[in-house]
Amino acid sequence: MHLILLFASLAQELPDSPGKAEVLKICQGCHDLDTVTVENRTKDAWKKTVAKMGERGADGTAEEFEAIVSYLAKNFGRINVNTATAEEIVSGVGFSAKEAEAIVGYRDKNGVYKEWRDLKKVEGIDAARVDARKDHIAVN
Numbered sequence: 143m144h145l146i147l148l149f150a151s152l153a154q155e156l157p158d159s160p161g162k163a164e165v166l167k168i169c170q171g172c173h174d175l176d177t178v179t180v181e182n183r184t185k186d187a188w189k190k191t192v193a194k195m196g197e198r199g200a201d202g203t204a205e206e207f208e209a210i211v212s213y214l215a216k217n218f219g220r221i222n223v224n225t226a227t228a229e230e231i232v233s234g235v236g237f238s239a240k241e242a243e244a245i246v247g248y249r250d251k252n253g254v255y256k257e258w259r260d261l262k263k264v265e266g267i268d269a270a271r272v273d274a275r276k277d278h279i280a281v282n
Contacts, residue, residue, distance in 0.1 A: 159213060159217065160209065161216075162213060165178065165214070168195075168202040168207075168210060179217075182219055183214070185215040188215050192210050216234075220278050220279060237271070244267060257281055258279040
């Protein structure tokens with residue numbers, strides 16, 4: 143009964159989008175919601191984590207593991223603003239197209255960002271928006 147309640151709780155708290163069913167099917171048997179979502183990671187880091195889970199015995203197909211990686215990267219991901227395109231910054235961090243172009247332009251002119259706070263130096267970027275999105279910004 144406890145496992146059923148945990149599964150129902152996990153299903154309700156995860157965002158609805160493609161890949162959720164695979165996360166529930168494969169990840170929930172070993173992990174609670176906090177374990178799955180506690181740390182935002184880049185897509186590459188999610189790939190490594192999911193591959194490690196597969197090596198440890200998580201049972202799923204290559205397609206299911208890819209769906210899990212895509213789901214986690216979209217909903218619990220970070221975008222490396224030092225390598226991302228403006229489009230990736232828009233979709234992964236949630237800045238507007240104009241803000242994302244400014245972030246890329248600043249990077250091209252001044253070099254890589256050393257920490258997420260450096261985005262506050264970009265003209266046209268609201269510091270409060272940077273603070274609000276910091277968990278989705280990576281610089282390495």
